[in-house]
Amino acid sequence: MTKYKYPKLFLFFLIAVMLQLRVVPLIEIENVVPDLVIIVLVYSVLSVGQFYGTMLGFTYGLFFDLFSGGILGTAMFSKTVAGFVTGYFFNENKIDFNTRTYVFVLIVFIIATIDSILYTALSSAAPKSFFVLVLFGGIFPGAFTALISFPMVMFNNKKYVE
Amino acid sequence: MLKTFKRIILELKEYLLLVGLLLISLFCLSKSDKPQTLKLQSLAFGNYAYFNSLFSGIANSFASASDLKEMKRQNAELMLRLDQMRQFETENSELRRMLQMRDSVKFSLQPATIISKLVARYQGNFIINAGKAEKVEIGMPVITSYGLLGLISDVDTNFAVVKTIKNSSLNIAVTDQRSKINGILSWDGKDLIIKNIPATNDVKEGDLISTSEFSSILPPSISIGKIVQVKHTLEGLMNEIIIEPFTDFHFVRNVFVVRIVFSRQVNNLEMNLFKNKE
Numbered sequence: 001m002t003k004y005k006y007p008k009l010f011l012f013f014l015i016a017v018m019l020q021l022r023v024v025p026l027i028e029i030e031n032v033v034p035d036l037v038i039i040v041l042v043y044s045v046l047s048v049g050q051f052y053g054t055m056l057g058f059t060y061g062l063f064f065d066l067f068s069g070g071i072l073g074t075a076m077f078s079k080t081v082a083g084f085v086t087g088y089f090f091n092e093n094k095i096d097f098n099t100r101t102y103v104f105v106l107i108v109f110i111i112a113t114i115d116s117i118l119y120t121a122l123s124s125a126a127p128k129s130f131f132v133l134v135l136f137g138g139i140f141p142g143a144f145t146a147l148i149s150f151p152m153v154m155f156n157n158k159k160y161v162e
Numbered sequence: 163m164l165k166t167f168k169r170i171i172l173e174l175k176e177y178l179l180l181v182g183l184l185l186i187s188l189f190c191l192s193k194s195d196k197p198q199t200l201k202l203q204s205l206a207f208g209n210y211a212y213f214n215s216l217f218s219g220i221a222n223s224f225a226s227a228s229d230l231k232e233m234k235r236q237n238a239e240l241m242l243r244l245d246q247m248r249q250f251e252t253e254n255s256e257l258r259r260m261l262q263m264r265d266s267v268k269f270s271l272q273p274a275t276i277i278s279k280l281v282a283r284y285q286g287n288f289i290i291n292a293g294k295a296e297k298v299e300i301g302m303p304v305i306t307s308y309g310l311l312g313l314i315s316d317v318d319t320n321f322a323v324v325k326t327i328k329n330s331s332l333n334i335a336v337t338d339q340r341s342k343i344n345g346i347l348s349w350d351g352k353d354l355i356i357k358n359i360p361a362t363n364d365v366k367e368g369d370l371i372s373t374s375e376f377s378s379i380l381p382p383s384i385s386i387g388k389i390v391q392v393k394h395t396l397e398g399l400m401n402e403i404i405i406e407p408f409t410d411f412h413f414v415r416n417v418f419v420v421r422i423v424f425s426r427q428v429n430n431l432e433m434n435l436f437k438n439k440e
Contacts, residue, residue, distance in 0.1 A: 022214070025412070033282070051175060054176065054179050058183040068207070069316060071285065073192075073194055080184055081184070136351070
């Protein structure tokens with residue numbers, strides 16, 4: 001992983017974007033969709049730390065905005081903040097613990113919620129209320145994203161326990 | 163002094179980086195509708211869409227045959243004609259005679275397939291595999307065999323971005339086909355909604371909603387959906403009307419670009435009038 005760490009992380013990101021824009025819309029529930037890019041971002045930041053994680057968040061956001069045809073700057077902003085906040089969970093001695101146990105799901109939930117609130121707030125003309133923004137624009141997508149990250153942890157968790 | 167400065171920068175490097183990157187993001191956000199930014203975006207999504215379409219080709223190797231595509235095209239054409247017919251039905255005989263001329267107008271449809279969907283609460287964008295090479299232009303309406311899907315917002319050589327009606331930045335002038343009440347349709351993140359319709363206006367659940375003749379961006383009489391709820395606001399003077407779109411955004415895959423830039427036609431017309439005045 002160490003030698004080709006960044007190319008690998010970028011490859012994961014590209015796969016996540018493709019799935020996000022092709023497969024994820026099929027599992028949409030009331031316009032709430034999980035964010036696979038955030039799962040990859042959290043995983044990346046927990047492996048590389050806050051400084052590089054913030055830059056990764058910015059890069060992921062930039063390319064996501066460019067590839068998706070969305071408003072340029074929205075994902076850039078939200079994913080930069082997401083990368084930065086995830087950095088607070090980084091611990092060089094606990095990389096395996098953070099990425100292979102259910103702690104990862106919890107981190108994904110927190111970060112996906114923050115990211116989704118910022119993304120929704122920036123891309124919306126006028127959110128009805130702060131409560132609606134936090135609940136429907138943040139917590140629901142965050143929970144959905146965390147749910148999707150479960151299988152990843154279940155698979156990695158076995159390896160970690162072994 | 164220099165050492166202290168260096169030490170402070172090193173200690174605060176994460177925060178300085180964060181502030182710097184956020185400022186760049188906000189700068190991009192403020193310039194997102196500038197031509198240079200749109201050009202960059204077109205280039206990037208065009209390249210991405212090309213790679214994406216390669217995978218799409220593999221995935222669709224067992225997909226529908228050409229005759230099925232032809233049937234879908236016919237279906238879409240019939241849908242457009244049916245919408246016109248519905249309008250004629252409600253006009254008086256004199257207007258109907260006049261409108262028969264419009265009935266003879268043929269729409270040029272460009273079939274396309276959706277290769278990517280950005281589903282977010284307030285930003286509905288699809289990417290389709292038809293672009294400048296197929297004479298697709300910004301502002302052209304995109305329909306399915308059921309009704310309106312959205313509007314072309316960005317075009318590359320072989321691909322285009324469709325801003326769907328489930329995008330909060332797209333507001334469309336619409337009309338109730340039965341009572342001819344006009345309103346502005348928008349997406350509030352949950353529902354397609356027509357706001358500020360006076361409570362005394364004649365709108366009923368089940369009424370069909372189509373694009374209005376007053377629309378400056380879309381041709382009239384393209385079906386959008388039907389009224390599923392008439393909400394009375396607290397003040398009691400205005401109603402909010404909830405629309406259920408005919409197009410299933412979840413499973414939609416094959417679409418048609420109507421090769422007409424309505425806004426340009428209107429602009430040309432306005433310019434002609436202006437010229438006549440001169």
